[in-house]
Amino acid sequence: MSRLRRKIVIGTGRALALSRGGRTHPRSGLHRGHAASPRSRGEGEVRVTGPPLLALRGVSKRFGAVQALKDVDLEIHEGEVVALLGDNGAGKSTLVKVISGVTPADKGVIEWQGRAVQIRTPRIARRLGIATVYQNLALCDDLDVAENLFLGRERRCPGVRGRLFRLMDTGGMRREARGQLDALGIRVPDLRTPVATLSAGQRQTVAISRALLGRPKAILLDEPTAALGVPQASHVLDLVDELREQGIGVILISHNLGDVKAVADEAAVLRLGRNNGFFHVPTTSQDRIFSAMVGATTNA
Numbered sequence: 280m281s282r283l284r285r286k287i288v289i290g291t292g293r294a295l296a297l298s299r300g301g302r303t304h305p306r307s308g309l310h311r312g313h314a315a316s317p318r319s320r321g322e323g324e325v326r327v328t329g330p331p332l333l334a335l336r337g338v339s340k341r342f343g344a345v346q347a348l349k350d351v352d353l354e355i356h357e358g359e360v361v362a363l364l365g366d367n368g369a370g371k372s373t374l375v376k377v378i379s380g381v382t383p384a385d386k387g388v389i390e391w392q393g394r395a396v397q398i399r400t401p402r403i404a405r406r407l408g409i410a411t412v413y414q415n416l417a418l419c420d421d422l423d424v425a426e427n428l429f430l431g432r433e434r435r436c437p438g439v440r441g442r443l444f445r446l447m448d449t450g451g452m453r454r455e456a457r458g459q460l461d462a463l464g465i466r467v468p469d470l471r472t473p474v475a476t477l478s479a480g481q482r483q484t485v486a487i488s489r490a491l492l493g494r495p496k497a498i499l500l501d502e503p504t505a506a507l508g509v510p511q512a513s514h515v516l517d518l519v520d521e522l523r524e525q526g527i528g529v530i531l532i533s534h535n536l537g538d539v540k541a542v543a544d545e546a547a548v549l550r551l552g553r554n555n556g557f558f559h560v561p562t563t564s565q566d567r568i569f570s571a572m573v574g575a576t577t578n579a
């Protein structure tokens with residue numbers, strides 16, 4: 280059995296979807312369920328949205344001798360969850376880093392709300408409204424929940440206390456953190472808890488909450504359920520649903536096709552750094568998507 284086969288989980292999507300209330304896909308009926316490129320979707324399809332929130336056209340990235348991405352296309356709309364799938368080394372994380380400005384592309388065009396942009400740094404990505412939750416989460420174990428949420432954008436007290444004495448507005452940051460967590464239905468009893476003591480699921484939700492504090496329009500989640508048990512994974516997927524409801528575009532990397540079936544609208548498959556198919560998730564079988572991931576079918 281290949282490494283990928285061991286890692287990919289098939290068949291839990293329906294169970295998860297049911298346990299989570301059997302969400303219906305908001306775009307059901309708008310697409311035909313077959314592999315298609317973002318530029319040439321199925322005949323007869325009616326798209327109800329304007330220009331994509333984010334579009335990648337012919338993006339390539341090379342690391343020395345390794346061609347990590349070659350002519351990759353991807354589109355995501357507001358309020359849409361796009362799963363980014365592929366074998367180990369397919370280029371998923373590289374694509375996330377290209378979009379988030381960590382490793383800018385060598386070639387190709389990135390469009391944001393219909394306008395070509397150059398995302399050369401993470402700061403530019405954040406300013407546009409693109410937030411990223413990396414797989415390692417990049418949380419500081421020794422700091423508490425509120426401190427982690429505001430890491431890198433700490434707020435000083437208003438007036439002279441902040442300007443002159445450089446005092447942090449701890450109370451204000453805790454209040455906003457509490458409001459944010461409550462709005463997302465995230466239960467963390469005490470914001471002064473060091474994140475080292477939180478469960479994997481709570482850590483994941485803290486990392487997502489931190490990304491949301493910047494009020495992004497798009498969020499990239501690199502394997503958010505990989506280290507979680509079923510209940511915590513289900514909670515994170517509920518959160519993804521909630522982000523979609525708020526009109527945020529979500530790119531979700533996952534090896535768990537059950538999760539993808541439960542929550543994604545579209546799936547984009549990468550194989551050896553190239554596109555290998557776009558699928559309308561509600562009307563496409565897990566087997567079909569799996570075949571594209573392992574290269575049994577070619578949809579370039």
Ligand SMILES: Nc1ncnc2c1ncn2[C@@H]1O[C@H](COP(=O)(O)OP(=O)(O)OP(=O)(O)O)[C@@H](O)[C@H]1O
Nearest residue numbers: 342345346347365366367368369370371372373374
């Ligand atoms: N900084 C780097 N320097 C050199 N090669 C790199 C670098 N980052 C990624 N690569 C290579 O680019 C290719 C794509 O890697 P990437 O991490 O994007 O894959 P992935 O799809 O995220 O895989 P996984 O499922 O294992 O996380 C791999 O061959 C990898 O070795």
Ligand SMILES: [Mg+2]
Nearest residue numbers: 368371372373
């Ligand atoms: Mg990766």
